[in-house]
Amino acid sequence: MHHAFAVLATASLSIGLAAAAAAADMRVVKAPVVAAPVAYDWSGFYLGGNIGYSVARNHDNEFLINPLTTSPQGQAFTLAPAGAVGGGQIGYNWQANGGLLFGLEADWQWTNQVDSACISFCIPGGGSLNVEQRLRWLATARGRIGYAANGWLWYATGGAAWGRTTNSDAMFFNAFRAGSFDHTKSGWTVGGGIETALAGGWTAKLEYLYVDLGRTRDVLTGFPTPAGSAFETIDQSMHDHIVRVGLNYRFGAAAAAAPARIPVYKMPVGAVAFVDWSGLYVGGNVGYGVGRNRGNEFTVDIGNQSFTLAPAGWVGGGQIGFNWQAAREWVLGVEADWQGSNQRDTVCLDRCVLPLLSLTSEQKLHWLATLRGRIGYARAGWLWYLTGGGAWGRVTEDDALVFIVPLGSGNFSHTKGGWTVGTGVETALAANWSAKLEYLYVDLGSTTDILLLNNPGGAPTETITKQVRDHIFRVGLNYRFDGNAPVVAKH
16 A cells, blocks of 8 residues: 555656646636536435545553452553545535535445554563454444535534444463454544535545544453462553545435526626636645554563554644646646644553563654645636655654663654655635645654663663654645636626
């Protein structure tokens, strides 16, 4: 999947840079003012399908309850099941005067999301904990409220959610025990999106959903000890972030009014006939980012730990870009942006029967920047686009290892380069203003740090390797300086 993203990112950036080189020779000719269809009516039943990608961020707590100790021995870490999603939706809209819209929608999603962790224990004879979490399917029933104009619809959505998870655990502690636990959970969801009118009753949408399915608790029993039988409790959460594109077909006469109902010289007042996206623009954005970074820490004395860090938090910043519009509908562009971020995540692993050894690791993402090409398709008041190119960011990592006494700690800072790819929808507002919804995947490679240990007679160092990858969901507002405002009908 990462290879496909890299190819798409390189191709998109090449297109954008080639367009920049030819800009001096290319003139954008204003389209004549022509009649647009009557104002689009979103009312009625619709049916459709969708496909996308999802990444979860689930806190996992595992406690070994041992009669030999006075307190549980535990691990606190993150699982981030990720993978493709796909399914279908059905819904109904009511559109009021002035563009206000209310709706109901139900959907079902298949998913192959999975993540795992493998932790080695410091106990006589060795030991290990292997944890895997899978999300099998998701379903939601939601309300929608939005505003529609010029063939596009911005909306917020929220309601109930259901899903099935499978948690698999295998542990060696004096004896081997394993279990697989299935749960069908209910919870809630909230999100937002943009939908745009295509030909006939067809529409396309880009949507983000956050899903919270609560927590699960499972128990592994039967670990023998001199003082009795130990057992392990497993507490896991299920919080999912979904980005998806969808195609709907709207049934009935209310789906869309046919252009033939009006002569070409009677375009409705305020209807957009053509938007020239050409020119320099600047803007701002705000959103949310979720990382999914595999980590490995290794020392000769205590073995290898494999886990996931999922730094999450708000992102916000600004962008500047330039578009060239050719043949009225195709748009090429370049864009640069900078994002501040407070994304962070921490793991804490206690790996001994007695609380003698612990490993803590924290990862923070401070800022991100990208330079990307864009290629898109525009009609009336909207622009769908693909984007990709180079990415840069700063990440810091704090690690500490304790074995009876502190063995070592360190803070490591890295400025990394990589690549990004994504997609978005932009809609024309009043004058030269536009709004966009965008998803970006960012890959900044990995970091490797060496933690120096004060460990007489033992390993002198610990090797720490972590990925730096991010999923960004954001909304933005742009102002276009050189372009033309949307052509609208006059009285």
